[in-house]
Amino acid sequence: MASSLKPPETTKSTPEPSHPASPSQSSSSSAPDLSTALQSLRQQPSHYVVASLHGRRYLLTPKDLLTVPRLKNVAVGEILCLDKIHELGSRDFTLRGEPCLPTTVVSLSATVVEHTKGEMQRIVKKKRRKGYKKTIEHKQTYTRLRIGDIVIGA
Numbered sequence: 001m002a003s004s005l006k007p008p009e010t011t012k013s014t015p016e017p018s019h020p021a022s023p024s025q026s027s028s029s030s031a032p033d034l035s036t037a038l039q040s041l042r043q044q045p046s047h048y049v050v051a052s053l054h055g056r057r058y059l060l061t062p063k064d065l066l067t068v069p070r071l072k073n074v075a076v077g078e079i080l081c082l083d084k085i086h087e088l089g090s091r092d093f094t095l096r097g098e099p100c101l102p103t104t105v106v107s108l109s110a111t112v113v114e115h116t117k118g119e120m121q122r123i124v125k126k127k128r129r130k131g132y133k134k135t136i137e138h139k140q141t142y143t144r145l146r147i148g149d150i151v152i153g154a
Contacts, residue, residue: 037095038105038152044090047150049108052084052100060147066110070141074112080145082108088152109148116142 041047048061054068074080088095088106095101117139125134 034105037093041088041090041093041095042152044092047088047090047152049085049089049106049150050087051082051108052086053082053110053145057086060108062147062149064147065113066145066147067142068145069143070115071112071143074143076112076114078112079148080110080112082110088150104153107151107153110145111148113144113146116144118142 046061048059050057050059052058053066054071056068058066060066083100083103085101085106085108086097086099088101095105097105118141119139121138121140123136123138125136126132
């Protein structure tokens with residue numbers, strides 16, 4: 001007698017994934033930590049920030065003069081709000097964002113001081129044995145910014 005064999009029916013019970021506390025609980029537990037960290041930072045005499053501007057990261061302190069490649073559509077005297085701040089710190093404390101700190105935690109402004117040009121660069125192009133020689137001169141344009149005060153919020 002031929003009988004059809006079927007594999008025994010098995011039911012797999014997958015364990016429930018362990019989830020962290022609900023978002024409302026986790027934010028309330030981290031809020032006091034953030035406020036105490038900001039309070040500790042406020043008590044320090046001097047601060048610095050690491051901010052991204054024009055695709056590069058800069059270590060900035062208040063009243064710094066920053067030279068960046070030319071920013072288009074900004075006039076001299078305009079105030080820029082730098083919102084891509086990756087790190088806020090002092091001598092004893094550091095607060096890092098992944099990737100950036102929210103604007104409610106820290107804000108930083110910069111004033112456009114001038115649009116200027118760099119030094120003259122001479123590029124010489126030459127082809128040997130052809131009598132071909134060409135000199136290209138170029139001045140890179142820059143924008144200079146004066147960094148304002150670091151405002152620590154929340």
